[in-house]
Amino acid sequence: MTTIIDNLVSQKYTEIPQYTPKDFKANIDVRWCAGCGGYSILNQVQRIMPDLGIPKEKIAFVSGIGCSSRFPYYMDVYGLHGIHGRALAIASGLKAARPDLSVWIATGDGDCMSIGGNHFIHACRRNVNINVIMFNNEIYSLTKGQFSPTSRFGQKTKSSPYGVIDNPFNPTSLALGSGASFVARGIDKDVSHMKYLFERAARHQGFSFVEIYTNCVIFNDGVFEDFSRKETKREKTITLEHGKPLIFGDKNNKGIILDGYVPKVVNIDEGPYSVNDIIVHNEKDTTLAFILSNMTYNDELPRPLGVIQAIEGPTYEELMEEQIEHARSKAKSTSIDDLLKGDDYWEIK
Amino acid sequence: MENKVIEVENAIIRFAGDSGDGMQITGSQFSDTSALLGNDVNTFPDYPSEIRAPEGTLYGVSAYQIHFGSKKTNTPGDEIDVLVAMNASSLKVNLKRVKKGGIIIANSSGFKDKNLKLAHYETNPLEDGSLKDYQLFAIDINQLVRDILADFDLPIKTKDRTKNIFALGFTYWLFDRPLEPTINWIQKKFSKDPLIMEANLKVLKEGYKFGAMRQDMIVRYHVKPANLTPGIYRNITGNNAVALGLVVAAAKAKLPLFLGSYPITPATEILHHISSYKPYGIKHMQMEDEIGGITSAIGAAYGGALAATSTSGPGLSLKVEALGLAVMLELPLIVIDVQRAGPSTGLPTKPEQSDLFIALWGRHGEAPLPVIAARSSNHCFDMTYEAARIALKYMTPVILLTDGYLAQGSEAWKIPTLDELPELTTNLIFDKEDFAPYKRNPETLARPWAIPGIKGLEHRIGGLEKEDITGLVSHDPLNHQKMCELRAAKIAKIADDIPLAYVDGDATGDLLIISWGSTYGAIRNALEIIRSKGLKVSHCHIDYINPLPKNLGTIINSFKRILLPEMNLGQMKLYLQSQFMKPIIGLHKVQGNTFTAKEIQEKIEELLNVKVGE
Numbered sequence: 001m002t003t004i005i006d007n008l009v010s011q012k013y014t015e016i017p018q019y020t021p022k023d024f025k026a027n028i029d030v031r032w033c034a035g036c037g038g039y040s041i042l043n044q045v046q047r048i049m050p051d052l053g054i055p056k057e058k059i060a061f062v063s064g065i066g067c068s069s070r071f072p073y074y075m076d077v078y079g080l081h082g083i084h085g086r087a088l089a090i091a092s093g094l095k096a097a098r099p100d101l102s103v104w105i106a107t108g109d110g111d112c113m114s115i116g117g118n119h120f121i122h123a124c125r126r127n128v129n130i131n132v133i134m135f136n137n138e139i140y141s142l143t144k145g146q147f148s149p150t151s152r153f154g155q156k157t158k159s160s161p162y163g164v165i166d167n168p169f170n171p172t173s174l175a176l177g178s179g180a181s182f183v184a185r186g187i188d189k190d191v192s193h194m195k196y197l198f199e200r201a202a203r204h205q206g207f208s209f210v211e212i213y214t215n216c217v218i219f220n221d222g223v224f225e226d227f228s229r230k231e232t233k234r235e236k237t238i239t240l241e242h243g244k245p246l247i248f249g250d251k252n253n254k255g256i257i258l259d260g261y262v263p264k265v266v267n268i269d270e271g272p273y274s275v276n277d278i279i280v281h282n283e284k285d286t287t288l289a290f291i292l293s294n295m296t297y298n299d300e301l302p303r304p305l306g307v308i309q310a311i312e313g314p315t316y317e318e319l320m321e322e323q324i325e326h327a328r329s330k331a332k333s334t335s336i337d338d339l340l341k342g343d344d345y346w347e348i349k
Numbered sequence: 350m351e352n353k354v355i356e357v358e359n360a361i362i363r364f365a366g367d368s369g370d371g372m373q374i375t376g377s378q379f380s381d382t383s384a385l386l387g388n389d390v391n392t393f394p395d396y397p398s399e400i401r402a403p404e405g406t407l408y409g410v411s412a413y414q415i416h417f418g419s420k421k422t423n424t425p426g427d428e429i430d431v432l433v434a435m436n437a438s439s440l441k442v443n444l445k446r447v448k449k450g451g452i453i454i455a456n457s458s459g460f461k462d463k464n465l466k467l468a469h470y471e472t473n474p475l476e477d478g479s480l481k482d483y484q485l486f487a488i489d490i491n492q493l494v495r496d497i498l499a500d501f502d503l504p505i506k507t508k509d510r511t512k513n514i515f516a517l518g519f520t521y522w523l524f525d526r527p528l529e530p531t532i533n534w535i536q537k538k539f540s541k542d543p544l545i546m547e548a549n550l551k552v553l554k555e556g557y558k559f560g561a562m563r564q565d566m567i568v569r570y571h572v573k574p575a576n577l578t579p580g581i582y583r584n585i586t587g588n589n590a591v592a593l594g595l596v597v598a599a600a601k602a603k604l605p606l607f608l609g610s611y612p613i614t615p616a617t618e619i620l621h622h623i624s625s626y627k628p629y630g631i632k633h634m635q636m637e638d639e640i641g642g643i644t645s646a647i648g649a650a651y652g653g654a655l656a657a658t659s660t661s662g663p664g665l666s667l668k669v670e671a672l673g674l675a676v677m678l679e680l681p682l683i684v685i686d687v688q689r690a691g692p693s694t695g696l697p698t699k700p701e702q703s704d705l706f707i708a709l710w711g712r713h714g715e716a717p718l719p720v721i722a723a724r725s726s727n728h729c730f731d732m733t734y735e736a737a738r739i740a741l742k743y744m745t746p747v748i749l750l751t752d753g754y755l756a757q758g759s760e761a762w763k764i765p766t767l768d769e770l771p772e773l774t775t776n777l778i779f780d781k782e783d784f785a786p787y788k789r790n791p792e793t794l795a796r797p798w799a800i801p802g803i804k805g806l807e808h809r810i811g812g813l814e815k816e817d818i819t820g821l822v823s824h825d826p827l828n829h830q831k832m833c834e835l836r837a838a839k840i841a842k843i844a845d846d847i848p849l850a851y852v853d854g855d856a857t858g859d860l861l862i863i864s865w866g867s868t869y870g871a872i873r874n875a876l877e878i879i880r881s882k883g884l885k886v887s888h889c890h891i892d893y894i895n896p897l898p899k900n901l902g903t904i905i906n907s908f909k910r911i912l913l914p915e916m917n918l919g920q921m922k923l924y925l926q927s928q929f930m931k932p933i934i935g936l937h938k939v940q941g942n943t944f945t946a947k948e949i950q951e952k953i954e955e956l957l958n959v960k961v962g963e
Contacts, residue, residue, distance in 0.1 A: 001630040004603040004777065005653045008802040026809070028821070057804045062648070063811075073809050073822065078801040080651055081811025083674050086644040089609075089636060093645030094801075096632055097607050098652035101801050119644075122637035320632060327627035334628050336600050340593055340764050345583040346385050348574075 001336075009100045019050035026076040032067060037188030037214035038135060042074055044195040045104075045133070049077075052102065052202050059102045062091040064111040067142050068135035068214075071106030085116030088123040091130050092316075099317040102202070103130040109150040110140050113169050117149070124178035124207055129315040131201045131208045136171060139220035157219075171211045172293040172308055176286075181206035183289065184307045187213040187228055193239065193305070200307055206315050227303050240292065240306035245278035248302050255279075256301070263291055263301060283310040354525060354569045359418030361426035362520060364513070365443045366435030366459075368401050368411045371513040375433075376413020377584075377759075378517055382530045383417040384584050384761050387574025391416045391726075391870070392584075393425035393758040398614065398698045405459075405467040410442045419573040423725075424870035425758060427945035430570075431523065433516050435459050435490075437468035452484045454519065456512060458491035486565070490515050497555045501548050511552040518556020525571045528557060578763060585762040587729040587755035588615075591659070591685050592622030594733025596629060597765075599655040602741055602773040607654040608633040609645035611664060614697045615753035616687035619659035639667035643684065647671060650680040651810075653777065653800035655737060657683035661753075662691045662704050669711045672746055674812050676716040676836065679787075679796050681740035681775075685733070688752040688866075690941050699941030700754035702866050703917035708748045709895055709924065715833045717840040719743070720895040722750040724869035727762035729755055732892065734770065741775045743843060744795040750894075752916075754943050755867045781805040786820030794839035843896050850898035854880075854887030860956060861908035863933070865891045865921055868914050868944055875949035884957055894921075902929050912936060912956060914949055 017023075024046040032038045049059070059077040063069035065084035072079030078101075082090045087105045095103045112120050112134045123130070139157065140146040146159035150171060154163040175183045182204040186194040194212060201208035213224045227236035238248040238256070246256040253269040255278035266273040282288055289309035295301040314322075328334055362379065364372045373394050384390045395412040402409030416426035428448040434440040436459030447453060460475050474480055475487040490512045497515075498508045514535075521528055531553060539546035560569075585593075599606035610620040610633065623633045632654070636642045643658040650656035660668060665686045675682045688704045690696035708720045719739050723732040729751050736747040776798040778784065786808045787796050799806040808820060816823035817831055852861070853876075864872050869890050879886055889904055891897065905911060905925070913922045914936035922935040936952050938944055 001600055001605070002603070003599075003605050004775075005605070005800065005802075008653070008779075008800070011802070055804070057802055057807060060651075060801045065812075072811070075809075077807050079809035079811075080648075080678075081809065081813065082644070082647075083670055083812055086640060086671065089641040089644040090648035090651070092636075092641075093607065093609055093634060093648030093656070094652045095648075096634055096645070097605060097649035097654040097656075098801065101652070118637050119641055122641070324627050324630055324632070328630070331628035336596060336629060337766050339596065339626070339629060340766070341581060342583050344381060345581050345764060346387075347581050348387060348577045348579050 009098065013055055016053055016055050019056065021046040021050060023056065024049045024076050026074050028073055030074050031070065033218055035217040036067070037137065037212070037216070038067060038071070040188045040191050041133065041135060041194065041212055041214065042071065044191055044198055045075070048195055048198045048202060051199070054102045058100060059104070060094060061104045061106060062087045062094065063106045064116055065142070066108040066111045068106050068108035069111060085111055085114070086119060087111065088116060088119040088132065092123055092126065092128045095128050095130050096317050096320060099321065105130060105132045107132060107134050109134065109136045109138060109171070110148045113149040113171060113174065121174070121178040124175055124180035124209065126316045127179070127181055127206045127313055129206055129317060132210065133198070134171060134209065134211045135214040136211050137214045137216035137220055138168075138223050139216055141216050141219050145219035168297070170293065170296045172209075172296065173290065175209040176289055176293055176309060180209045181309070181311050181313055182208040182307070183293070183309045184209070185211045185213070185305050187224060187305060188215055189228065197307065200310070204310060206313060236302055237305055238302040240281045240304055240308060242281055242283045242307065245275055245280050247275065247278060258291070261291060263295055265301060283307050286311065354571050357570050357572055358420055359416065359422060359426075360430045360524065360570060360572055361414065361416045361428065362431040362433070362524070363412055363414040363429045363443060363446065364433045364516065365410055365412040365439035366513070367404055367439070368397060368399070368409050369404070370411065370435045371510070372411045372413050372435070375513040375517045376415060378531045378534060379520060380415045380417070380759065381584060382521070382526050383415065383572075384582065385530050386526065387577065388417040388419065388572055389422045389575035389577065389761055390584065391422040391425050391758065391760045393754065396698065405436055405438055405464050407438045407442055407468060410439045412439070412443060417572060419575050421575070421873075422760070423873045424943070424946065427947055431520065433520065435512065435516070437464040437470055437474070440474060441468045441470065447483060449482050450484070452486065452523070453480060454486045454488065454516065456490040456516070457487040458489050493555075493559070494552050497552055498548050501544065503544065503548060507545070508548070511549055514549050514552045515556035515559075518553040519560050522557045522560030523569055525569055528553060577761070580763045582761050582763055584759045585727055585730070586618065586757060586759040587723065587726040587751050588618035588687065588757070589622055590727055590729035590762065591733045591749070591751065592619050592626070594730040595623065595655070595657050595683065595737070596626060596631060597767065597770060598734050598737030598773060599631075600767060601770055602655055602737065602775055604653065604655040604775065606631045607646060607649035607656045608659065609636055609642040609649065609656070610634075610659045611636055611639045611642045613639070613661045613664045615689055615756045616659045616661045616664070616685065618756070619685060619687070639664040640671060643668040643671040646682055647675055647678070647680060650682050651678070651800070653798070655681065655683075655741070657685065659685040659687070661687045661689045662707075663694065665704060665707055665711070669707070672718070673712045673714060673716045675746040676712065676718055677812050678810050679744045679836075680746070681744055681798070682746040683733070683736045683740055684746060684748045686748055686750050687756045688750060690939065696941045698753060700752040700867065700943060701916045701939060701941070702750075702752060702868070703920065703939065704750060705894070705917065705920040705924070708750055715837060717837050717895065718745055719747045719840060719843055720750065721747065721893050722866040722891070723755055724866060724890060724892060726755050726758050726760045730762070738771075738773050739843060741773055742795065742846070743793055743839060744776055744798060745840065750866060752867050778806075779803055785818045786810055787815055788818050789835070794835060794842060841896055844899050847893045847896070847898060849900045850889050850891060850904055852887050852889050852904055855885060856887070857907040858885055858887055859909045860886050860953070861904070861911050862886060862888045862953070863891065863905070863911055863913045863921075863925065864888070865894060865915065868916065871944040871946045872914065872949055874946035875953065878946065878950050879953050884953070886953055886957070897928065905929050905931050910934060910956065912952065914938070914944055914952070916943065
């Protein structure tokens with residue numbers, strides 16, 4: 001069936017304009033609070049856009065509800081600000097209908113993991129080629145300070161004055177468990193690393209999930225400081241790099257070994273361990289990905305940042321197009337008049 | 350003895366048995382054969398919500414009813430002329446529908462002690478004289494098929510499973526129908542299993558012969574072809590008609606089609622049909638839930654597809670927030686609600702018309718949208734096409750109401766060709782000139798449909814209130830009022846673009862019947878009876894519910910009294926009373942089945958005998 005949008009969908013670009021980050025800034029004031037982690041995410045997204053090799057008009061941002069979800073308004077591309085929790089379902093439909101588009105989702109820990117949790121897990125397993133950036137500030141901000149599904153156990157918030165008694169999700173483990181092909185984590189204050197993660201997500205063919213620890217200056221200020229402040233960062237976090245041993249620490253003298261399936265921290269400069277004992281990160285090792293992701297809430301282990309998993313597989317929209325092509329090649333007829341008639345018709349004269 | 354053949358205009362036959370007895374197949378074969386003979390045919394499958402309820406139970410009875418005739422049938426019919434009952438429970442459940450003097454063909458092997466107990470019969474109705482008002486033919490079908498298939502190397506269980514085909518052959522004899530269509534069907538269906546094919550063919554033919562050989566079967570019936578408009582016909586269910594309507598609308602509008610859906614009784618077949626249309630380039634997503642169904646469709650609509658979502662009441666409840674978003678975004682979207690009896694899970698397989706209020710008003714905020722309804726199974730095709738026309742022309746979500754009765758029931762449908770259907774227009778724009786996301790077409794008030802991929806038209810839309818024309822987020826109080834009124838005016842204007850309501854009968858008078866949706870058929874049949882008695886009643890059927898036809902007020906005010914039968918407790922009645930300030934007499938039925946023509950007829954007669962003011 002030919003359609004009037006076929007040309008638009010299949011348009012080939014011989015030349016893509018040389019954009020600058022400014023070309024992606026919408027002509028509108030950004031209305032996040034001063035000091036919000038959202039600004040650095042927005043800046044990095046705008047910085048990677050010119051290098052993606054995608055015409056502006058082929059990019060769409062979709063969001064749900066929450067502070068993060070104002071994001072599409074700030075990008076001078078196509079944008080749809082949806083309803084709470086539904087960004088992934090909207091984006092999945094958009095991408096299925098329009099595989100030619102680069103589809104991005106800006107979401108938050110409440111939007112994505114709570115009200116939108118069902119869409120999230122299913123979007124992960126479907127491997128639709130869309131890129132999800134989840135601003136995790138571990139709090140509901142737009143409703144002014146209630147606990148979220150990533151708030152910490154015991155945390156006092158406006159809706160948990162006696163402390164949260166829910167266990168938090170570990171978003172990267174949830175994504176891995178749901179079958180996401182690309183899972184990564186960064187933090188708002190490490191802008192160059194964040195930029196790297198966004199570029200990787202954009203290039204990944206399949207569903208990409210990037211969790212960004214995003215400081216909320218108003219309702220959860222400093223929540224990530226325990227592991228991310230300058231003085232402790234090198235001791236309490238580890239940046240995963242494909243093919244490199246898991247070494248961290250102030251003096252780069254600590255590493256992760258596996259005792260059975262249990263990760264442990266060892267010193268590599270005091271014996272008996274050396275760098276040769278340290279596990280080497282492999283983005284394609286789905287078992288290792290779980291082990292590393294599950295280090296997240298273990299105080300005795302550094303918190304993993306970086307690309308936890310990146311595996312290849314057919315995307316949902318490719319499979320959909322393939323099914324259509326296959327069915328078409330096998331069909332006796334693709335005439336709609338024949339479809340209307342069906343197999344059992346008769347004529348009245 | 351020579352059999353007597355009686356000419357009848359119309360006849361109603363109902364095949365009833367256990368869920369696993371193959372009654373749906375038997376019924377649809379009888380229906381297809383009758384349609385091929387040129388009868389007008391209207392059918393309804395009636396099955397339990399359990400997949401295979403325990404054998405022999407009252408709640409496990411599955412039935413298929415066929416109304417066929419030489420004149421318009423309109424409904425699957427009220428009183429049954431012939432009941433085929435494969436066991437005691439199927440007799441018990443269906444006996445009350447059988448016409449006095451009607452024929453009961455009972456499989457006596459389904460009336461053993463165990464069957465009688467399960468059906469709560471104290472004594473065997475085939476033997477205790479309780480069926481003396483009917484023509485009873487008790488036949489041990491299980492034994493007969495075992496004898497017929499004595500030479501076949503098949504397990505007894507497999508032989509027994511042909512008993513429905515025997516019954517079918519027998520009814521073909523009774524109604525003077527040819528065996529060839531079913532022979533062809535058996536040959537095709539069992540082409541990979543020649544032994545089973547031969548067994549079924551033999552049993553079918555022996556079933557037919559059995560009638561001819563019986564001395565007590567002195568009467569046969571003949572139903573002449575109906576006087577149908579020449580053309581190519583097929584049988585179609587409402588759900589299939591919806592699916593085809595979507596495909597054809599997309600093809601005519603030259604848009605890709607996208608369905609986002611989630612399985613739900615009785616709407617699921619729309620998803621089944623659409624998912625089988627891959628060769629036509631049609632895309633569908635079976636989403637994780639009802640909300641995913643509609644929101645994926647909104648995403649696809651944003652991307653330039655003709656997008657739809659199919660559901661039933663509980664699903665519509667889940668979709669209402671997203672419907673509000675679609676109203677705000679002003680994107681074309683078709684929502685098909687195959688109504689079933691509610692509230693909550695209700696009676697999942699049974700029809701009702703009780704989703705009218707949620708369709709009209711089930712959204713927060715001022716969120717008007719067009720609501721239309723189908724009156725018959727094949728009208729589902731026309732109204733789906735109409736839903737697409739309105740959605741695309743006015744950039745709005747449209748709700749199409751059908752119900753479980755139309756969805757599962759089937760009737761003969763004169764198949765249109767793509768060429769003869771009216772053209773569809775869209776608001777797609779491909780160039781930059783004067784573009785603003787909410788700059789409306791002054792005639793339709795529709796906004797432009799600027800889909801991603803067009804250079805220079807990058808813009809953002811969303812659920813937050815937007816400034817008129819620019820579409821930028823705006824919290825300005827006066828702008829909000831203006832936008833609410835614009836959205837309402839856009840929907841109200843559609844009244845200029847739909848057919849006027851039509852009055853069947855006198856244009857003024859004492860009594861007008863107003864109806865909507867699937868009650869149409871029963872009312873038509875009731876009116877035929879009423880008018881044959883010389884009584885005057887007019888009828889106006891409403892296909893367009895929001896906005897209503899512009900002349901409806903005039904019509905309503907031209908009659909002294911209005912009767913409105915509907916399968917709810919008065920939803921359309923309340924709606925029309927609020928619109929036209931005219932008292933309406935309601936006739937309400939919420940029993941999980943449709944009105945019979947008789948129920949309508951009796952109400953009309955009651956009203957005509959007791960005149961107002963006397």
